[in-house]
Amino acid sequence: MGYDAVLLLSFGGPERPEDVLPFLQNVTRGRRVPPERLAEVAEHYQHFGGVSPINDQCRALLAAMRAEFDRHQLDTPVYWGNRNWHPMLADTLAQARDDGVESAVAFVTSPYGSYSSCRQYLEDIAAARAAVGPRAPVVHKLRHYHDHxxxxxxxxxxxxxxxxxxxxxxxxxxxxxxxxxxxxxxxxxxxxxxxxxxxxxxxxxxxxxxxxxxxxxxxxxxxxxxxxxxxxxxxxxxxxxxxxxxxxxxxxxxxxxxxxxxxxxxxxxxxxxxxxxxxxxxxxxxxxxAATPGTDPRFVAMIRELVQERMVPEGDHPARRMGTLPVWDTCLSHCCQSRSAPRG
Structure with missing residues (x-):
């Protein structure tokens, strides 16, 4: 199918000291995390002024993606939404709907498969679409990229x-x-x-x-x-x-x-x-x-390749992989389910 937009989908993080506890409550909802552990993690954030670096990192990645897409004549709009803090995914999808977007591919800032790093993002997408309503854009998650x-x-x-x-x-x-x-x-x-x-x-x-x-x-x-x-x-x-x-x-x-x-x-x-x-x-x-990829040009080019791999006719942009484990575009309905997953 064709896609109208690209979505950068990430974890989110607090940007003020007063955001820390509400953010952590969002993260741990349903997980039975002991209160003392929540307080301990809150202190980690306060050690850095109550600000997580992840939102600024997403802003930098979003800008780098836009520049990379422009260099390759990929004029698809790019949106950003988070699982646990602003900009919240439902708000982003509402904006995309108002902009006329009907379908999008989502690049998730986790390369791997598990409940929290893959399946939960699919649940987040479904919940956000339900909150937005009948005209919410259809969102398809891009494949795992652990060996790209x-x-x-x-x-x-x-x-x-x-x-x-x-x-x-x-x-x-x-x-x-x-x-x-x-x-x-x-x-x-x-x-x-x-x-x-x-x-x-x-x-x-x-x-x-x-x-x-x-x-x-x-x-x-x-x-x-x-x-x-x-x-x-x-x-x-x-x-x-x-x-x-x-x-x-x-x-x-x-x-x-x-x-x-x-x-x-x-x-x-x-x-x-x-x-x-x-x-x-x-x-x-x-x-x-050792450093993480961040906005390394090769990493940003990878995102563009993953988008093109999904968007263009089959074979025009073959998957670039270095490993042998199987990957797939669409997760099965029972993939990465877990009795340890959060409930409620």
Missing amino acids: PGLVEPFADGVRQALASLAPAPREATRLVFTAHSIPVEMAECAGPEGGRYEAQLAETAALVAAAAAPDLPYDLVWQSRSGPPQVPWLEPDINDHLGTLAEQGVGAVAVSPIGFISDHLEVMWDLDTEAADTAKQLGLEYAR
Whole structure:
């Protein structure tokens, strides 16, 4: 089908101290997150003045997308809506409706499949369309892009730069560590028709980035930013625990690449640049954090390619991929369902 617009769909974040608690309540609604954990995360935001960097990052990405589209004579309008904070998705779709948009493709700022990183966005789209009413634009989410060169190559450059910033050390004493947001184990096991899609995609991204940036270095995939009830098992090990294990193994220098995030979200700034960096210092580990893609021209070009891949006749813009895991344009109705998913 033809599409009238492109939608940048993201997580959202507070832009004033007074926004922090309402934003976190939106994020955690139905998840039974302990109040003390909510207060702890709120302090993380207040540490940065009550402002998340993600909205400014989306504004920069939106501008870069518009410039990239213009360079390639793709005159489709571009809109931006969020899951958890303004501009809220329903408001964006109402504006698009008023502008005469009938259908749009959505680029989601998560490359991977799981309930929270894929299925929940589909639910957000459905809820926003219901709120807008019968004339709400039809919105189709673009495919996963965890193995696209436009994602892998910027991450690989970030790893090279991080390694170059470390003091010279024997390669056997240097470790590359990839991180992503932890999720409940039960949710991870249900991610995708075959199960385990989230971990499998992240493992493939880690392997592709490591092969491009540091093929002679050992690497690990670990987790960060855990939340939720303590009795519910989540993916482990946590980055801080893993740094302790590496120190015990005689590793002296660590480069950390947050492949679960396309830009420097608050989770990157707090969990890696603050907490993990402090842990490494206490352990005597030299520590460097690799950059995320952000508005790297290759990443922005990837978004344009994904849009053209969906919009133009089949075969004119074939999918560019570096991995072997299957991807698809339309998720099955039961894909990434989870008993750990929020309710209500």
